[in-house]
Amino acid sequence: MPDRSSLAQDAPSRSDWLGRACQHLASSLGDAGNQHQIQMVVQALPSQSKSTQVQPVFEKVVEAIQNHCTITPYITITHAVSQVMSMDEVPASPPATPNANNSGDDYFNDQTIFTHAAVVPAYHSQSNPQLTMGSRPTNIIAAPSSIHVSILERYIPPTTPQEVNDFFTLSRRSYLADRLLELSSNNGTLLLVYPTRSGGSTFTNRYVGPVIEPFLRQFILLNGLYTQLAATLGQMAAVAAMKSFKEIQEAVTAMCQALSQRAPFRGLPSRYEIVQAETAEVVLDRAVWKDWYIEQEQPRLRQNMVDYHKSGGRMPAPRGQIEVTPGMLAREVIDGVRQSRAEAGNAGLEVGVFVIRRTTATV
Template identity: 35%
Template structure:
């Protein structure tokens, strides 16, 4: 059921249109902006839920930034702290993640400034496990000098989200008074940044560059994705100067004084591995059972099981060439800025072992829910067949999502395999001479 080829005609690959004005920073926990004062600003109107609640993020919709919530409402929200765990895969995975952390620390200026600004764009949405950004923040925290006043972390979030979706630091209680610095102390502060979903149709997005924090202000930026996007839109204009490029937007936000971008993205081989060894052993038998039991078309199961971006992605060699060429074009003034040089300082093909709680319960479900909803609704419209009382459209959607989250994989060895990703570290500097 997990198809590797192009999109079928049963569903629309583009989620609902995004609302405009997505570039405002939404403070969640921030350091003082002036001596003796806290500027809370306008807070996004979010709904607090328990940690075990079903996923509610909808990548196709944007946060309602027009509604202001009072700061006390934050206190009732559950605090979600990203789990700092060792990589559950092989020693090779631990090696490349350690190399990334060391390069970001030694090559950037994070050790020499009093206020370190980090932007984390975790795709398709941040989760408490599975992403690399907590490890990087912890490493920068541990290596930063004692005179570092603040580490500002901006979490780029598309669509509707709840406070429980946003990793938070520090927690409601301060770190220990003795025994040395811990990761979550008053040195680290988080903000949510409303950002467009690059999986939308590009015609619905503003042209790049469209930074969500002040250009030239970020010391370390982290863009990481490990599962394929829901459609081809995000990758289609990734390396275009006149398009809606996620990479362009993140690069212009880097400080010209050795600002560093970590870019992690699945290759075509990695996307196929995810479909075959992670999603397939769970979703394929689930869809077969659903279509047989409820007398549904096999074409519906095929449509629900495929992700159209898989064959559209590039293999590592092509991805490496694309990143290198794009940096050269930007350095030559392709974006109108001739005062910066973008250099790939580290590039490698690696494997990431994905945790079930991260890829199934968070990433895939929250990313694919709009597509599955549209596919199911379109199916019943096309066949002109009303769903039975036992299986309504909403029940079918929920059965698919719950099955991916909870069903045991037919192949118990599937999740021991890694997903191939390209790992790139790009530095922004001022031209010499």
């Protein structure tokens, strides 16, 4: 999640990517007087920021829609929540803009935004592989062709290369494919924010590296572990598989073309097209990126320690009467990252920003 300062509407051109995206999303709704109810899906990977110091992107989008509308519409926001998350972490509704054009005694006059949550499969769960296998023929969380506005965003690299590869395909393990299928064929629009290979490298070298590398050197030394373990724990394997902006654009274009060529199950054929494609640089709030990294990488770190132990790696001597376990060591690494005060971050991460619109194809 970008720092609030990165979202300023009067920022330099490259920094106003969200302002331009909001214009596309709001304008796709057409005449607000005819659009009384708006369905929105929001999915942030690995999760929505919990920080109160950072305004979520979806709130900025809601503000843009409300400002665009002559009559304040009812907006239903469905948050896509991973199976490995608690439902308590679903964000609250943003404040609604008062409906100044309606002074009647309307029961719903003061509440125009409604928040729901829907569970999505953890396609690449490190902690429970069974969660990655969906039994349903499709994993969409809304009726096909029903969503007016969708937001899918990620700012840090995923854990594995397979996550990158699956994301940009029409496989049943792609959140992007799921969200595209839900879009209304009447100008349904999706905002996609995804880090480029350059952004992933910056996150590894400027954010995580300065925090975890010095800790791991001390951690390995104090616990008498093999030195190669530090490289395993400190790696972000997905970065090598990440795509440049041009490659992301080509992959998204190919997905749009493939979906446009599919025969519809119901209704008329539709067309997917990219209406905005640009790079942007975002600076992540320290508390936010640490929370994301810990939440996402903790299962991998634990598994790395288990694999190290199973392969015969040297372990620390018992601490008193307590045998040191891989889980205990993994928790030490997590605590080391969480508590570190090393200077890190404060660098622009390159992301690709895409707005994709679905329309009914003309014969």
